[in-house]
C-alpha cells in the first residue's frame with residue numbers, strides 16, 4: 213500500500229502488479245491486500261498493469277477482469293497468437309522484448325520487435341534476464357537501442373518503453389543515450405531487494421525528468 217502511495221506522490225504514471233509466482237515481487241491476485249493495492253492505485257489515477265509470465269490465457273483474462281486492469285504485460289515466451297486473444301477482447305498489451313545486453317545492429321533488434329507491431333501493443337524493451345525472465349537489474353546497450361529507435365521506432369511511430377537495470381543514478385543517462393521517452397523500473401528502486409523504497413522512487417522520478425515512469429511493485 214505504501215509503495216502505491218509513494219508512486220502516486222512521486223508522479224509515477226503506471227504501477228505493475230506482478231503475478232509471476234517465482235518473483236520476489238509476486239502478489240497473490242486473490243489476496244485482500246492485492247485488491248486493496250489495486251483499488252488504491254485506481255483511486256490515485258495510476259495506470260495498472262498486470263505482469264504475467266507464461267500464464268494460461270484463461271487465468272490472465274480472469275485476473276484482468278476481476279481487478280479491472282488497464283493493461284497486461286507479457287514477459288515470457290507468449291506467442292503472437294496468444295497475445296491476439298487479448299487484443300481481440302480489447303485488453304491493452306505491453307509486450308516485453310528481452311534482448312541481449314551486448315551491442316546489437318538496429319535490424320537485429322527489429323527482428324525481435326517486428327512480429328509484435330500492433331496499435332494496441334506497447335513494446336517494453338528489456339534486458340534478457342535468462343531463467344528469471346525479468347526484474348534482474350541488467351542493463352541494455354543503450355546506443356544500440358537509440359539506433360533502433362531512429363531507424364524503426366520513430367518512422368513507424370511505435371510506442372516503446374525502456375527497462376533493464378535502471379536506477380536513480382543511471383536513468384537520466386539511459387534516457388539521453390537510448391532516446392527513450394518512457395522508462396520502467398523494478399529492482400532499481402528497492403532496498404533491500406524486493407522491498408520498494410519511497411526515497412528511491414522519488415529520486416528515480418526526479419532523475420527521470422519529463423516523460424512516463426512505470427514501476428513494477
Ligand SMILES: O=C(O)c1ccccc1N[C@@H]1O[C@H](COP(=O)(O)O)[C@@H](O)[C@H]1O
Nearest residue numbers: 235287346347348349376377397398399
Ligand atoms: O520484477 C520481476 O520480478 C519480474 C519477473 C519476471 C518478469 C519480469 C519482471 N519484471 C520486469 O522486468 C523489468 C526490469 O526489471 P529491473 O528494473 O531490471 O529490475 C521491470 O521493470 C519489470 O517490468
